[in-house]
Amino acid sequence: MKSVSSWLARLREVALAHWVAAFCLAALAVGVHAVPTGSGAPKQPAEAHWVAAWAVAPLDFRELAAVPGMGQLPGLTGNAFKAQTLRQLLEPTLDGEHIRIRFSNRFGKVPMRIAAASVARSTGADAISPISLRILQFGGRSSLTIAPGADAWSDGVDLKIEAGQNVTVSAFFDGNTPAATVHMRSSDTSWVVHGNAVATPKLRDATAQGINHIVTGLDVLTSKPVRTVVAFGDSITAGSGETGEGAYPDLLATRLRDSPEAPQEVTVVNTGIGGNRLLLDGIGPSGLSRFARDALAQSGVTHVIVLMGTNDIGRSVLAGLPGLAVAPRDMPTAERITEGLAQLVKQARAKGVKVLIGTVPPFKNTPYFNEGNEAMRNAVNRWIRNLQDVDGVIDFDAALRDPADPQALNPQFDKGDHLHPNKAGHAAMSAAVDLKELQE
Incomplete structure (x- = not known):
């Protein structure tokens, strides 16, 4: 298997070059049924409502894995999470004090179970501010299973965030969870480590992924x-x-x-x-x-x-x-x-x-x-x-x-x-x- 650095270099090369990637993947086709939701109204109500502060468009990991030379995701076995914690950085563009996180299994072929998850303010790389740590819940439960093709939001939590300042989301997978829904909007912002580390201030022996998984949105609750x-x-x-x-x-x-x-x-x-x-x-x-x-x-x-x-x-x-x-x-x-x-x-x-x-x-x-x-x-x-x-x-x-x-x-x-x-x-x-x- 190639080294992490060479793997990341190859990954970014493919993502950056339109024409190279188009040549490699011209035969691939991934359909999706668009499901329009949300108000979309230009004038928003005065009462509290959710507003997107960070979002990405996800990809099917199988498309990237099909590119020659991609090989194995660093830190994973068989390109799957197994009793591991994934930690990622997001950079919101809106201040807020009450937020929620979107997790996606849009391109998954099997149900995806998140055994535990958290959000916190970042203190740099894979470290978080312990005082800001919030354990996420989903309908009042600490775990969540997302059906193939679906997205799910966490319950809202009180956490003060600022535009341009990184927020960290951690998710623990206690079973075998294949890589499926990913994004490449940011690099060097994702790490994986063995065990449940959603509440760990600084990861130890973490492996950089160079690609981001499952987290596709951060909303802020506002009345403005x-x-x-x-x-x-x-x-x-x-x-x-x-x-x-x-x-x-x-x-x-x-x-x-x-x-x-x-x-x-x-x-x-x-x-x-x-x-x-x-x-x-x-x-x-x-x-x-x-x-x-x-x-x-x-x-x-x-x-x-x-x-x-x-x-x-x-x-x-x-x-x-x-x-x-x-x-x-x-x-x-x-x-x-x-x-x-x-x-x-x-x-x-x-x-x-x-x-x-x-x-x-x-x-x-x-x-x-x-x-x-x-x-x-x-x-x-x-x-x-x-x-x-x-x-x-x-x-x-x-x-x-x-x-x-x-x-x-x-x-x-x-x-x-x-x-x-x-x-x-x-x-x-x-x-x-x-x-x-x-x-x-």
Whole structure:
């Protein structure tokens, strides 16, 4: 088995590179039935209500395990938890004093039993503040079994948290629990150790996972009106955990907190998935199939920022590769992509959620680029810029492109692969958002 460091390096490489992952996983398809829940009303009631302070879009672990070279998850036997505690960090974007945690078995094939769980303020890495420790309950019980395909919330607990400060969630699995529902929004924030350590201040002999499991949401109970913004997209949205440099939604959350022009209470959650496509499954369920669950079902959602299409457009390069023929019905076109985006707008409108659409950034000098794909990207962006029935258009293309070569990323914003923005690029994306559009 490879060392943990080499395994993590390989894992991040796959998560970061849209086109590499797309090639590896083009044949994979994971369906999901979207179940729209939550109010989604732009005006929230004065009484106490739950608001998303942190959330992620989960993936099926089997997709990642199918990638050649992934091997065995560090610290686990047969890629399963066996009488072990999992500890993970979350970074909320909203202050609060009463919170709850969401656990997910969305991609599990068997019931998942959590024998014990806790939440606490982090003091760094896998250590927690003992005085802040709260043992979680589920309907008044200390344990929980989640059916395959389901999510479950803990009971609320009193714990003061602050935006931008890490919160730690620990879960103990007393039986054999296969890795199933995971996310890669953040790295180096997950550890596993033998035994029940949910109340242990500092783990001993813990193994870093490099991937995160089962915890997909943290809500805050508040009676204040809050603008809850969900950033929905692929790795250009997911950014932070995959690059370690800060994704534009994270920077937007900080900008909103610091700006006197912004609403007093705003939270931004990031449900981007690296390599994700709008129209078809592949790395994660398609944007069309997961939008209701990953965006519109977040607690108290009022606004959604959609940035998708890069991987759909790039998929057309697969058509000529040996063994990866693309059926005509699956070939992307500008019309199919814009029809898909229009469906997302329609879904959001039906829930009373405001929608902002982002233009597709440039990708010259990547395997995605050819004249046909560039024409497709331009056609999609023209459609987006001319939209009249959305609440806002964010011109990420204009913010990121090279003035000397508009088909390419500005070198100042290029992470190095000519596809993904670096920290300065994500800052430029955040700056491209008109805060007034999030006040309405």
